[in-house]
Amino acid sequence: MGAGRLHSPYAGAEPVLRDTLIMENMPMVKYLVGRIIPQLPPHLDPQDLTSAAVIGLINAADRFDPGRGVLFKTFAEQHVRGAIIDELRSYDILSRSMREKYKRLEHEVTVLEHTLGRNPTGEEVAKALSLSLDEYFALLDDVHVLTFISLDDSWEDEEGNSLCLADVLSEQDAKSPQHQVMGMQLISALGDAIEALPEKERLAVTLYYNEGMNLKEIGATLGLTESRISQLLSQAMIRLKGKLKLYRD
16 A cells, blocks of 8 residues: 555545545535525526535545545635536526626626715615616516626635635635635735624624525525625625625736
């Protein structure tokens, strides 16, 4: 038995060890899929998304190299998220027209923030888009899925380590050694950005990511409809993505 195998029981792992990695992390797959399913239109089959996520986990088990000093769970989450994103991008709900709507909305929010020196209100964004407030809320509903998917778009640092906004927003993930090293400035900046969000948006983001509540539970807590919570989260995500670009570009 070589020294590499002694240092790393998963490197070139036998089928039994590979299967163990997969089975031990199936709850993580269920959790990640469970977080996105409530954001999807009801006609989409959750089983298709689950199947894609499982394939992502299997690919992660096949490619895992513990020599990089990253926990398998951290490595696997990136692969599972990527598989989920790829599956969602194959659906019509992520059409070119929706992406254009999202980019326009994100652009107007960013421009207003620079012009006003603060987070713009929904009324101000609606006016900039030449929309009524009801039309603006409808737009937030339209791009809701895309705002959440965009959170899982990852980027790499100079050493090839990956990180995504959803990781930073998640208190548990933010504590991992990988993210402590590569994301401290980003975590600090986004922490400030979250604190600067309008109160209801800040509460919605905190309850969703730190407390793990779903939209219905957040609505009950804040005394708002599930639809309104969806709009608040979409608006908050667009604001935070704008802050993120300062560190990605």
